[in-house]
Amino acid sequence: DVKVTQSSRYLVKRTGEKVFLECVQDMDHENMFWYRQDPGLGLRLIYFSYDVKMKEKGDIPEGYSVSREKKERFSLILESASTNQTSMYLCASSLIGGNTGELFFGEGSRLTVL
Amino acid sequence: AQTVTQSQPEMSVQEAETVTLSCTYDTSESDYYLFWYKQPPSRQMILVIRQEAYKQQNATENRFSVNFQKAAKSFSLKISDSQLGDAAMYFCAYRSPLYNTDKLIFGTGTRLQVFP
Numbered sequence: 001d002v003k004v005t006q007s008s009r010y011l012v013k014r015t016g017e018k019v020f021l022e023c024v025q026d027m028d029h030e031n032m033f034w035y036r037q038d039p040g041l042g043l044r045l046i047y048f049s050y051d052v053k054m055k056e057k058g059d060i061p062e063g064y065s066v067s068r069e070k071k072e073r074f075s076l077i078l079e080s081a082s083t084n085q086t087s088m089y090l091c092a093s094s095l096i097g098g099n100t101g102e103l104f105f106g107e108g109s110r111l112t113v114l
Numbered sequence: 115a116q117t118v119t120q121s122q123p124e125m126s127v128q129e130a131e132t133v134t135l136s137c138t139y140d141t142s143e144s145d146y147y148l149f150w151y152k153q154p155p156s157r158q159m160i161l162v163i164r165q166e167a168y169k170q171q172n173a174t175e176n177r178f179s180v181n182f183q184k185a186a187k188s189f190s191l192k193i194s195d196s197q198l199g200d201a202a203m204y205f206c207a208y209r210s211p212l213y214n215t216d217k218l219i220f221g222t223g224t225r226l227q228v229f230p
Contacts, residue, residue: 004158031215038211040123042205050215058217090159094216100166101147101209101216105159 003027006091007105013113019078021109023091029042030096033103034058035065036090046089049074050096081113116141118208120221127196128229135191135224137206147209148182149218150191155203162204165189177225193226201228 006033007022025032031050035043035058045058045065055066063085067075071091088110092103127133139148147199153159165173165182168206172180177197191199205220215219 023178032163033217035220040222042118042120043218043220045217045219048215048217056215092159096215101149101207101218102161103159103166103216103218107156 004091004093004104004106006089006109008109009107011109011111013081013111015113017081017113019081019111019113021061021076021078021089021091021111023074023076023093023106024072025074025091025102025104026072026095027093027095028071029048029093030071031094032068033092033094034064034074034076035090035092036060037090037108043090046076078111081111083113085111086113087111116143116146116208116210116219118206118219118221120224122224123222124225124227126227126229127193127200129196132192132195133196133226135193135204135206135226137189137191137221139187139189139206141187141208141210142224143212145211147211148180148189149207149209150178150180150181150185150189151204151205151207151220152200153205153223154199157206159205160165163191189191198228198230200225 032049034046091106150162207218
């Protein structure tokens with residue numbers, strides 16, 4: 001079975017803290033994504049990566065950075081967390097040349113910034 | 115830029131009945147992909163069904179089928195014989211053919227409740 005694992009299901013952080021959200025996939029997928037999910041706004045793409053060390057900004061990259069040092073791992077970094085970054089964060093991966101548009105998602109990380 | 119609109123924030127259906135979730139999109143492209151994803155409570159989002167725009171035939175996956183109206187830019191999901199396990203958030207999504215990276219544009223979602 002395909003597996004996308006997000007390291008933390010729930011996090012509570014303070015304003016100004018540096019936050020790391022980790023995502024690991026075991027399917028040898030080239031593409032990895034970080035989405036943010038908010039009620040009434042759906043899923044919005046923060047960053048994606050199509051290869052190791054390669055990254056591209058999505059629709060809402062401000063306040064976030066990413067790291068992809070290994071193919072299976074894609075990290076989302078909040079350099080200085082703010083209350084407006086309180087949200088559900090979803091990691092996903094997909095295979096280049098696989099079923100087009102089939103993303104495999106993790107269970108999500110719910111971040112609260114106080 | 116492409117947009118995806120889901121105008122029904124919530125829907126409800128009785129078990130065994132049929133329900134249709136609406137989705138419209140805006141694009142100037144002629145070839146693209148459309149998807150419905152399901153997010154059960156506290157569980158991973160999964161792909162339900164996919165439609166390729168160049169295919170005229172509506173996609174079907176067991177109890178799930180779509181009504182794809184390309185000219186109207188409409189892509190609705192029909193769930194037949196609804197089951198309690200169908201209760202979830204459903205997201206409509208669009209993929210441009212210009213990208214090889216599966217970058218999807220999602221709608222705002224429809225929460226489906228299923229009553230026994």
